[in-house]
Amino acid sequence: MNHFPLFADLKGRTAVVVGAGLVAERKIALLLAAGARVVVSARAAHPQVLARAQAGEIDLRLGSFDPALLDEAWLAVAATNDRAQNRQVADAAATRRLFCNVVDDPELSSVQVPAIVDRAPLTIAISSGGAAPVIARRLRERIESMFDPALGALAALAQRKRPDIRQARPQLRARRDFYDWLLDGPVLGALRRGRENEAESLLDQALATANPPPAGKVLLVGAGPGDPGLLTLRGLRALNEADVILADRLVSPAVLALARRDAHVIDVGKAPGGPHESTQSRIHALMVSHARQGRCVVRLKGGDPMVFGRGGEELQHLKRHGIAYEVVPGITAALACGAYAGIPLTHRDHAQSLTLSTAHVKAGGQVNAPAPPPSPSAEPHDPADRDGQTRVYYMGVERLPALRDRLLAEGHAANLPCALVENGSRPEQRALHATLGSVVEQARRHAIRSPALIIVGEVAALGMDLAWFGETLLTTTAGESSDASAGGAAPQRQQAAA
Template sequence: MDAPLFPLFADLNGRAVLVVGGGAVAGRKVEALLHAGARPRVGAPQLSPALRELAEAGRIDWLPGLFDTRWLAEDVWLVIAATDEPVVNRAVAAAAEAQRLFVNVVDDAQLSRFHVPAVVERGALQIAVSSGGAAPMVARHVRRRLEELFDGAWGQLAGLAGRHRPAIRARFPDTGARRRFFDRLLDGPVLDLLRRHRQADAEAAFEQALADEPPAAAGSVVLVGAGSGDPGLLTLAALRALNQADVILYDRLVSAEVLQLARRDAERIEVGKSARGHSTRQEHIHALMLEHARAGRRVVRLKGGDAFVFGRGGEELQFLRTHGIAYEVVPGITAALACAAHAGIPRSPPRPRPAAAPGHRALPRFAGHAGLAGAGRAAADPGVLHGRGRAGADPGALLLDAGLPAATPFALVEKTARAPTNVVSGQLRQLADAAARHAVQSPALLILGEVAALADELHWFGAAPLPAAPPASSPSAKTPPPTLADAA
């Protein structure tokens, strides 16, 4: 499916639902509908013993015979096709579509207009998991994991909150204040008391939390490093901050996958900077942080990578301190380290091997950089990382002019919002041509030194590194570049 499903919990209590099919699969759908209070109508030539028993008890209506479009009466709300005949299922789907009725065709995601999720039910609390019909077994596995995480006390807590909902809304008409009340409630003793079957004490603790005077809302700012864009690399502290945020000021390099982990009702404001396009001035970012923090909101300043690496985190903290705004910093995995790791490039060279293993070549040590000075020496140290600059800049020429050997290994790691998309490896003399030939786009990282040569050997994420020079068979191929020994 191109678009995600819209999650929806339907109230079918007392409403008619048509189920076409009379076998075991239809029986399972009917049981779920009865549990939801629906009035199932089952159309089929024959019924399974379980369905026949329900019909005789008057719990379902049986429409005997082959599928008839007249079964789609005006009072039918949903349709489920659960026969073992694909032709019949397609006919049911087409008829339902014509009448703008949502239809589920069992085991056919393409024909279905709604899907029945795997459900964890804890009283009033229901957690639904769906793969959009693509992988129901995966959804069931996730449901089993959730069953372990949420015990029956969560359902009791949902019921307790439901009974007190009018009082909660009257006590905390503001959404933010109401959310902070529930944060305090979940950190308090109520859930533990329910687990210990002390319902009266839990009720009293709930009412006490409702009566207590809430602390004054104090605005604050958290600088959060979003890492390389892979949500799996977020720290637990970063995830906690995103779940507590009222306002999120995020950079353009923050991935959509990371933003999806934030609170759904948090206000999101893009404040990205770009060397080539629209940029948000730093003064405006400062003003936004100050405005929302002074209004008592929890602000997350979400930055790609780490807030203190190639960012202006220190400047922002100085501004917040000057204006008396509370702040904290959640470090992130800087994109420089994450992209190198994804490309299989260690930050420092491995220990030399005594001999090459069968089928492997020994990697020569980098030679000839010890006597370099200034920028050339800094760039020659194994593992030094450089950001690719503005359009037109040629870092290769600058490094060569500084005295770096032309045979210095390099790896150019082009980065998407989430992970490296291309890695180009070669020798420094090939850098400019390679970047142009492979149309490397910013942001990209340039890694220099002997560790860069390990990209060809140790890559594990995505495609293998692209060669800097064209294949030898290409008409445009040039004379093979010098070896590392030429750099000495």
């Protein structure tokens, strides 16, 4: 170990910063956050540093560096672009047995400022001893994604309640178990939701009992469309908290690979045409059973759990059975498929509204039922007569003929642009561009399969030019098709008409 790790209490104590540029400003901000009294010495100051001085946040001394400034200091920072000046500061600090950090100069520094993950009062510091600060920064970025922002509030609450915890749990083992419960139980969830009073009440109730109740809960997590890079940070943390994962069929293996290695993964996917209701009943039972055994259950759904994912039904079931739950949103398929196919779902020139629909409903319902034929006075839309709307249909590939018939019966033009995006955001993504009149034939020709999203509207044609990911299939005027790789030159819109 080349350096001794140490956290300094600088509250109310003087720290001297020599230099007043942007680099110095970053050190000033850190010192102020730690409660230090900051004195800045520089020949000239950046406007941000001047603004701090004018606001009374720092004591700014313009002019040449005076070593006597360090007489009352607890820490010195040299942050100029003049190494001779920085050496003078380091030497002056050394004669006073004062720690000095020289920015980006390990040789002159007697102390290093680490990369920091701030969850005050929790602080995680990473240092390479000045040998490779970029590596330390990258590690900080990774660690940042692992730790819940609410951990700071939990630590502050535990600090305030520490005397009560010691009194209620005098034995060390019992105290350790209680702190484990604090981390795993409902208190952290309440703080994450911004409910400080509820969190404190839960802690007090647990202290009043001999043993806290099992800390079981269900996290309803959106896994996104498939690309693991689109999983949210909160979703990633949930996967690392999980004891049990109930995964849908559309959750990609790449996302599941991010989960805790010892988590028990249960496949609860519903196959197209399968017994959905019996599978859903099993999912309900599994959530309640595992949560009541004190486990953290992640109900992992493709896309967003609250958009055509039965998330509402599952929350209602959990609520009825008294199970604690949280919802972690995900990127829904419409957003991801549109973006990855280069199709803006709204556009000032083409679409000012967006409709999301599903082809599946609860047993007994109807979706995409044939519409009544238009009245004799109604005329089909002219291609130039745009209604300014984008329509996106989920789970509709098997019902594509009925959907086409309905839209045509409603008066939409046969040459209205359409796109089918199969396996959106995944390496095997394909985007088929056609028209309302030709989309069924082209989908059959290219064997488009679920999961696929249907986009109908003027904006769909933009994907022929803006596509950047996956394979793009363009129909031609002869009713045949051609392939265009993402990012390449795409045919003009008239080539999409079959």
